[in-house]
Amino acid sequence: MTFCVILVTLVLQGLTLPPLIRALGLSGMGGNPQEEQDARREILETALAWIEDSQTGEQKLDVAIYKELKRNYTTRLDHLHVQGEDESEEIHREHVASRQNRITAMRDVLRVERETAVRLRNEGKISDEVMRQIEYELDLSETKLSTLR
8 A cells, every 4th residue: 555655656756746847837937048047138228328328327326336336237248249249269268268367367356455465364464253254254355256256
């Protein structure tokens, strides 16, 4: 009896579920890649337009913040355009290599920051509490980098 219950509940249902999902048209509801790319492009273009418009209003962004935001969103938009085009393999490799070089450089800088913080703590120039706060921020930056791959 136990064998029959296991057979019916697990095996039979497990084997019939995929055809049932396909028959009901529920598979592949992940969305269209072109739709996603178009949405991302429109979002980035709207954000970039807001950044540009923010400099003409009453409350202007700080120049350094404005330049950083504009560079960031322009780079993301350019990357999105490159992904959408039928690019040559060489251009794609150069883009990936450039991105990897930037990530490696940023990791090296974070490593130097961490080493300096440890040295300052060991010399007694900063407390353990300050060290923990700095490490927390460095950990967040490293986590952010790991998502950029």
